[in-house]
Amino acid sequence: MQVKETLNEGLKRAYSITIPAAELEAKVDEKLKEAQPEVEMKGFRKGKVPMALMKKQFGPKVMGEAMQEAVDGAMAKHFEESGDRPSMQPEVKMVNDEWKEGDDIEVEMSYEALPEIKQPDLKKIKLEKLVVKPADEEVEEALKSLAETAQNFEDRKKGSKAKEGDQIVFDFAGSVDGELFEGGTAEDYPLVLGSNSFIPGFEEQLIGAKAGDELDVKVTFPKEYGAENLAGKDAVFACKVKAVKAPAAAEINDDLAKQYGAEDLADLKKQIGERLEAEYAGASRAVMKRALLDALDAASDFELPPSLLDAEAGQIAHQLWHEDNPDVQGHEHPEIETTDEHKKLAARRVKLGLLLAEMGQKAEVKVTDAEMSQAIMNQARQYPGQEREFFEFVQQNPQMQQQLRAPLFEDKVVDYAFELADVSEKEVSKEELEKALEALDKE
Template sequence: MQVTETQNEGLKRAYKMILTAQELDDKVMDKLKEAQPEVELKGFRKGKVPLALLKKQFGQRIMGEAMQEAVDGAMSAHFEEKGERPAAEPSVKMTNEDWKEGDDVEIEMSYEALPDIPEVDLKKIKAERLVVKADDAAVDEALSSLAENAQDFKARKKGSKSKDGDQVVIDFVGKVDGEPFEGGAAEDYPLVLGSNSFIPGFEEQLVGVKVDEEKDVSVTFPEEYQAEHLAGKEAVFECKVKEVKEPVAAEINDELATKYGAESLDALKDQIKERLEAEYAGAARAVLKRHLLDEMDKLVSFELPPSMVEAEAKQIAHQLWHEENPDVQGHDHPEIEPTDEHNKLAERRVRLGLLLAELGQKAEVEVSDAEMTQAVMEQARQYPGQERQFFEFVQNNPQMRQQLRAPIFEDKVIDYVAELAQVTEKEVGKDDLEKAVEALDDA
């Protein structure tokens, strides 16, 4: 196949490729010869059908396949010879649309080449890894939070009125048209006011009641209520208040620890300390990663594929627009034009993405099957009851697999960079770490 370069500007490439009619015919005949031993036609023994008859019978069907193979082969040979990699799938189109059998096939191929990535001396990079220890104050704060979440209720002073958030213990009987209905009565029922566990409007009417008070609560069942015979009906619940209790945090003791699966309070404190320090380490890693990326960005400069920058800028603009307009769930909105700020951020992301890909390739960084399985499992947890379908979706969707693989690969390359860079540890307090994390969002 004849290949002629028609454009070579920056990273943009274009070529005219001509597959002569003779070359195409030769390829078709080669494929027919390959298939001939297995072909049977009426009047001929297997493998004895003349090539001329095979061409007449199957030539048109095979021609498209032969043409595609010729183009694919020419493209592979081209990239191998040039040592180039396309930034995206090359655009390939047939230019002589009035082509007929016997004519040469004229093809135009265009693409943007990936740039040559300059060498980076990672040992020159300097960065700090923040280290935060979980002190007693942080552990006590977390314990207090757990105690509040495991709240108990204690009786209010005699004669006190109930408040939103209190627990009232009641006997009640519900009636529709003056008649009790099935499932509408209970004794010693503990109801937390404001929990929205009863029919809308029920709990609000019990705010301000006292022990031994009797109160009729009037409500209307929702139209979509699960019991059809009650849906949309007005009802009156005759309630007797037996206790009014206020919420109190659970006591911080061994009993609280057992509620959270620990053998003792000391064991719970140890678990909290480990969890806090794991959270601190995760936040510190995010800070270190940003610093390493910032330093690498200063060390490299190379031409970027315009289409990659444009696509990234549009994605950034689109994502930020949705963050600013959370009420718009779909994509039925005006086209969002990237700003100079979006374009600048896109250039940084594309540049660092290409650099990390190059570093990972040279360092032979691999994402293992176990790591991919773990990533899929974590994502599948977001779809309770549909985990199997999610696994199958990922299995049959290469793009989704790549989306899951990319952040794992990036983190492993960052770890590789951190090993070679001059990374020193600096012990700081929790407040300093929080400020460093907040600075990431502001940058």
């Protein structure tokens, strides 16, 4: 194999690779000999097919495989010896398009090499960790919110008319063409008016009803209704209202705490405090992560691969365009041009992406199988009833795996940097933390 450098400008590289015909022929013979013991052919016992006949029968297919392996091997050897790491998949093309058996293989390979990246001294980076301690008032406010969520209903004053949001307790019997239908009858059924639990038009007719009222509710089942015998049919529900109840917040006591899985009210307050602390810690981490990335950006300077910059700028422009045009789906839209602002943001992202990847590699940061499985499960919960299908899809899709693995890897590298950086804590109010968090979106 002969490798000749034809371009070396900045990060751009190009090479001419020649693989001698004899080397390729030897690889074909080797592959045929490996397969010979398992080959069966009419007129010959298994493993006894002559090599000449095998070459005639299988030579073209094996030649194609041998050519691909030879080129892949030549590339791998080049990268091992040169130490280059391509920023993207190298471009490879045959030079002698009219190649025939017995000719040398001549290919051209071009790529952009990753730059040499010098990692900043993390110990010299100063960071400030904002700490917020939940106030008693915040815990009480969260308790009040939980009480409202765990809504109860209390009887309204006798003779009160039902309003939207009220709960009525009633009996009903539904019929179509005068005949009761299966599943259309119930007693003491609790219904919150405005919940849209029943078919369209049903609940509205019960607004204004009082305890003791008897009335007919007339509705039409939707044409796409699940039961074919009812779809599109007119129906009458004979209703008897037994009670009208107004929504009322649950009492804040041990019983409320037990509804949320706590032992008692004190335990629930403790859990709320811990949850608030976790929320504040997450927001504080986001602020400190931005400060870390800003410091790394300022402390690093190396050449960036043009192809990565162009790809990233194009992706940013495309994403922002769709955010401004949410009604446009897919890619049927005018060509989107990248601006200087897109390129500036792309340069930061590419630089930090390469730097974090280098830091993670040197620190031997790994994303474990357990962490990946947890990430896949978290994502799968967004598709109720299809979790298994989503899990299998990810397992068969390397690109999707990389999309899930990348943020996990980045977070672990950031945590590694936090451990080495000079971090000081500063106690702040909830409002100050929120202000710092809002500032991230404005930058």
